[in-house]
Amino acid sequence: MRNRRYRVYRRGRTGKARSRGAGDDLISKLKRIHPAAEDYREQSLKIHGLICAKCAREFGDKDRHLLTVHHKDGNPKNNPPDGSNWENLCVYCHDDEHSRGLLGDYLSNEK
Numbered sequence: 001m002r003n004r005r006y007r008v009y010r011r012g013r014t015g016k017a018r019s020r021g022a023g024d025d026l027i028s029k030l031k032r033i034h035p036a037a038e039d040y041r042e043q044s045l046k047i048h049g050l051i052c053a054k055c056a057r058e059f060g061d062k063d064r065h066l067l068t069v070h071h072k073d074g075n076p077k078n079n080p081p082d083g084s085n086w087e088n089l090c091v092y093c094h095d096d097e098h099s100r101g102l103l104g105d106y107l108s109n110e111k
């Protein structure tokens with residue numbers, strides 16, 4: 001049996017087109033769901049740290065753009081300054097959250 005190669009993210013010479021394409025696509029999709037994300041994003045990253053709340057993947061300066069802010073109650077207008085409604089999720093977990101959860105039909109409306 002072969003190990004599945006799931007390490008597209010290794011910083012190497014190869015595979016950059018592949019990994020970058022997927023991430024960018026999700027990011028633009030998520031930006032449509034959370035249009036004003038930029039404002040509270042930095043705050044949330046500061047409060048909760050550069051780590052995905054779901055898969056616990058850690059991020060650094062180079063890939064922090066893959067970390068996005070999710071609203072726990074599904075309301076992007078609810079932005080308490082203490083960060084209690086925010087959750088830092090990587091684009092993959094975030095996408096997952098929306099496709100099955102609260103805003104699932106939000107996405108399907110678009111397609």
Ligand SMILES: [Zn+2]
Pocket residue numbers: 052053054055056057089090091092093094
């Ligand atoms: Zn994640």
Ligand SMILES: [Zn+2]
Pocket residue numbers: 033034069070071094097098
């Ligand atoms: Zn979200």
